[in-house]
Amino acid sequence: MAVDIRAPRAEDLLAVPGIELGFAEAGIRRNGRRDLMLMRCAPGTAAAGVFTRNAFAAAPVQVCRRHLSGARGIRALVVNAGNANCGTGAAGLAAALRTCERAAGLLGCAPEEVLPFSTGVILEPLPVDRIENALPGCVAALGPDRWLGAAEAIMTTDTVAKGVSRRATIGGATVTVTGIAKGVGMIEPDMATMLAFIATDANVSPECLNAMVKSVADRSFNRVTVDGDTSTNDSFILLATGRAAHAEIRQPGSAACRELEACVLEVARALAQAIARDGEGATKFITVQVEGARDEPEAVAVARSIANSPLVKTAFFASDPNLGRLIMAIGNAGIADLDVANVDLYIGDLAVISRGGRAASYSEEQGAAAMKPADIAVRVLLGRGTAATTVWTCDFSYEYVKINAEYRT
Amino acid sequence: MAVDIRAPRAEDLLAVPGIELGFAEAGIRRNGRRDLMLMRCAPGTAAAGVFTRNAFAAAPVQVCRRHLSGARGIRALVVNAGNANCGTGAAGLAAALRTCERAAGLLGCAPEEVLPFSTGVILEPLPVDRIENALPGCVAALGPDRWLGAAEAIMTTDTVAKGVSRRATIGGATVTVTGIAKGVGMIEPDMATMLAFIATDANVSPECLNAMVKSVADRSFNRVTVDGDTSTNDSFILLATGRAAHAEIRQPGSAACRELEACVLEVARALAQAIARDGEGATKFITVQVEGARDEPEAVAVARSIANSPLVKTAFFASDPNLGRLIMAIGNAGIADLDVANVDLYIGDLAVISRGGRAASYSEEQGAAAMKPADIAVRVLLGRGTAATTVWTCDFSYEYVKINAEYRT
Numbered sequence: 001m002a003v004d005i006r007a008p009r010a011e012d013l014l015a016v017p018g019i020e021l022g023f024a025e026a027g028i029r030r031n032g033r034r035d036l037m038l039m040r041c042a043p044g045t046a047a048a049g050v051f052t053r054n055a056f057a058a059a060p061v062q063v064c065r066r067h068l069s070g071a072r073g074i075r076a077l078v079v080n081a082g083n084a085n086c087g088t089g090a091a092g093l094a095a096a097l098r099t100c101e102r103a104a105g106l107l108g109c110a111p112e113e114v115l116p117f118s119t120g121v122i123l124e125p126l127p128v129d130r131i132e133n134a135l136p137g138c139v140a141a142l143g144p145d146r147w148l149g150a151a152e153a154i155m156t157t158d159t160v161a162k163g164v165s166r167r168a169t170i171g172g173a174t175v176t177v178t179g180i181a182k183g184v185g186m187i188e189p190d191m192a193t194m195l196a197f198i199a200t201d202a203n204v205s206p207e208c209l210n211a212m213v214k215s216v217a218d219r220s221f222n223r224v225t226v227d228g229d230t231s232t233n234d235s236f237i238l239l240a241t242g243r244a245a246h247a248e249i250r251q252p253g254s255a256a257c258r259e260l261e262a263c264v265l266e267v268a269r270a271l272a273q274a275i276a277r278d279g280e281g282a283t284k285f286i287t288v289q290v291e292g293a294r295d296e297p298e299a300v301a302v303a304r305s306i307a308n309s310p311l312v313k314t315a316f317f318a319s320d321p322n323l324g325r326l327i328m329a330i331g332n333a334g335i336a337d338l339d340v341a342n343v344d345l346y347i348g349d350l351a352v353i354s355r356g357g358r359a360a361s362y363s364e365e366q367g368a369a370a371m372k373p374a375d376i377a378v379r380v381l382l383g384r385g386t387a388a389t390t391v392w393t394c395d396f397s398y399e400y401v402k403i404n405a406e407y408r409t
Numbered sequence: 410m411a412v413d414i415r416a417p418r419a420e421d422l423l424a425v426p427g428i429e430l431g432f433a434e435a436g437i438r439r440n441g442r443r444d445l446m447l448m449r450c451a452p453g454t455a456a457a458g459v460f461t462r463n464a465f466a467a468a469p470v471q472v473c474r475r476h477l478s479g480a481r482g483i484r485a486l487v488v489n490a491g492n493a494n495c496g497t498g499a500a501g502l503a504a505a506l507r508t509c510e511r512a513a514g515l516l517g518c519a520p521e522e523v524l525p526f527s528t529g530v531i532l533e534p535l536p537v538d539r540i541e542n543a544l545p546g547c548v549a550a551l552g553p554d555r556w557l558g559a560a561e562a563i564m565t566t567d568t569v570a571k572g573v574s575r576r577a578t579i580g581g582a583t584v585t586v587t588g589i590a591k592g593v594g595m596i597e598p599d600m601a602t603m604l605a606f607i608a609t610d611a612n613v614s615p616e617c618l619n620a621m622v623k624s625v626a627d628r629s630f631n632r633v634t635v636d637g638d639t640s641t642n643d644s645f646i647l648l649a650t651g652r653a654a655h656a657e658i659r660q661p662g663s664a665a666c667r668e669l670e671a672c673v674l675e676v677a678r679a680l681a682q683a684i685a686r687d688g689e690g691a692t693k694f695i696t697v698q699v700e701g702a703r704d705e706p707e708a709v710a711v712a713r714s715i716a717n718s719p720l721v722k723t724a725f726f727a728s729d730p731n732l733g734r735l736i737m738a739i740g741n742a743g744i745a746d747l748d749v750a751n752v753d754l755y756i757g758d759l760a761v762i763s764r765g766g767r768a769a770s771y772s773e774e775q776g777a778a779a780m781k782p783a784d785i786a787v788r789v790l791l792g793r794g795t796a797a798t799t800v801w802t803c804d805f806s807y808e809y810v811k812i813n814a815e816y817r818t
Contacts, residue, residue: 055747056740089766122733123767324531331465338464357498358532
């Protein structure tokens with residue numbers, strides 16, 4: 001039994017009118033692999049992003065924030081793997097800006113219209129000359145049907161490329177949403193970062209897109225956890241080229257906006273789940289649903305306390321229906337006035353905890369059977385209100401320790 | 410190279426006038442081991458305690474809180490290993506109370522003068538009849554020099570017994586402080602709990618003792634972490650029999666009170682460190698000091714973010730001087746306005762991070778050498794203020810996963 005984690009086929013990832021992708025071997029950390037990716041966006045593309053809240057935000061994250069807050073649109077994304085350009089001070093910022101300048105020179109746009117991204121080793125100088133030398137190769141390779149290769153070029157310790165496409169009909173027009181992502185934990189010895197890029201040809205105002213990126217992130221990438229550690233480079237970018245034949249979506253709450261958001265959310269959730277499924281050393285994919293919370297932060301606190309507990313995660317690895325650990329994790333979520341006598345818990349359809357104690361119908365054999373599948377749903381009912389959330393995670397195996405204990409070189 | 414963790418010798422644990430200890434085989438979970446411990450306190454003993462903040466606080470914790478808040482003193486502690494009596498509802502509360510009644514009957518005191526403690530499997534009924542049957546054996550075995558046997562009787566998956574004694578001179582009189590503890594993580598498959606009992610013959614008012622137990626806990630047991638998980642049964646009790654020949658300590662800030670507190674703190678810290686050293690699967694003992702914080706909660710947040718990060722802990726296991734992970738953990742501590750350009754970090758005496766980046770003098774070889782010892786100090790300087798704290802933890806090895814992934818039976 002293994003977690004279902006497969007790379008998409010090239011034909012599964014649909015071209016997005018207005019978006020072209022190219023990649024090249026820059027030799028940033030290792031030779032013989034494509035480690036530089038360029039995404040070109042048609043003029044008029046709107047972009048919005050959310051970034052890591054880690055105080056050691058990497059240089060490219062700082063540049064992205066600045067360029068996204070400017071008046072100009074976005075014409076290109078440049079992503080390198082192998083070096084995170086983090087903790088690198090003024091030289092790191094200069095390197096990120098030089099990447100933008102070089103890409104801008106090649107594409108005929110302003111440096112402020114380029115967003116840079118880096119993932120890899122922290123605290124080492126970015127070999128920006130190698131990026132500059134490899135960028136012309138990326139430009140020469142640009143094409144609309146190269147999403148899979150782009151997803152591969154941004155991988156670090158991911159075991160498979162991650163990409164998803166969906167279509168929606170908006171105002172009578174067919175709209176495509178395609179996204180790629182990378183990330184499998186705070187990641188290998190010193191390979192950091194979750195990166196996700198989703199593009200659509202929908203026609204959306206920047207304000208609307210900005211609201212959408214935050215709302216989608218909160219229900220997808222911000223609800224996945226491998227080890228509770230947050231990278232210094234985490235970035236999620238949503239691009240809208242405006243090429244689809246429908247009227248511009250301007251109103252955040254409008255029907256067209258909701259339809260597009262649902263489609264983007266579907267892509268984002270599939271990518272987020274792919275990250276948990278490919279979690280370092282994962283043998284199981286676990287969905288933690290919390291219901292009956294007084295408000296959403298409370299539901300998230302309980303879900304995260306379960307999903308991040310090393311003791312709960314090793315129990316899933318062992319297929320051990322260890323009720324005590326689930327009780328412990330719920331009790332540790334920091335809800336001061338939690339009445340445990342109202343708490344129920346299910347693994348799949350099996351009632352495990354009822355009114356704060358072991359369910360009368362529960363047997364150890366049923367529990368062991370419910371913990372066996374590679375895909376497991378835990379459902380907690382707090383009995384305090386109507387708020388709910390879902391968090392995705394994976395189990396905690398020998399392999400996680402092995403991957404993370406191996407020396408970097 | 411292994412963590413220095415040794416059991417105390419029987420003669421290292423000094424008798425405390427007014428305290429007697431006895432233990433017996435109750436067969437609560439397994440036969441052939443002493444799993445029940447009784448501590449008898451002389452009349453007039455003052456007691457104070459701090460307990461788990463987990464919402465699923467076990468039945469004995471609820472009873473302890475009630476009995477400690479009563480007007481009477483404390484005459485006995487009863488501790489069983491093998492069953493946590495947690496998540497057991499009204500029947501669990503009744504079982505804890507029956508334990509107190511039985512001990513009270515044997516010792517000739519009121520049930521409210523007895524404190525019950527349990528550690529072991531969560532969510533299973535406490536076999537209170539076995540405790541009742543074994544209690545007379547504990548009483549028959551009572552003696553003042555049996556601290557080591559008492560420490561052994563409360564162990565679950567601890568590999569060694571934990572006990573420490575210190576002496577202080579207060580008001581011209583010699584005062585003894587002896588403590589025992591158990592706990593090595595949230596602990597094995599379903600063996601939960603850190604328990605610590607410290608007794609002194611000092612003469613202290615209950616008010617003074619109450620203030621002391623909280624202050625000491627915050628600088629000892631609340632500063633140790635193995636996996637970030639908090640048990641449902643955690644308890645720390647401080648007892649003062651008042652037999653020493655000095656005037657009663659009544660004033661919380663007085664010189665005599667400070668002297669006694671320093672001695673109790675020394676015992677509590679040694680016990681807390683013994684817990685981290687004996688952490689499940691630990692191969693290294695790690696001291697995380699954070700200085701230059703704006704306030705203590707901020708210092709604690711940074712220290713805990715480092716001490717609880719699975720990525721940092723596996724790097725210590727691998728002796729890998731992985732700078733990126735330390736950066737990541739500091740940045741994740743939730744200090745919104747942290748200026749990373751002021752952050753320095755040392756491993757032992759080696760400057761590793763200087764002003765937010767890699768120290769100019771640092772070399773990978775020095776880093777690898779600094780990560781090798783079984784006893785490692787990490788010092789972080791935040792450069793924001795004068796508050797500081799210290800947290801103790803251990804590394805994260807294959808063995809942790811193995812211990813926690815093995816099926817409970």
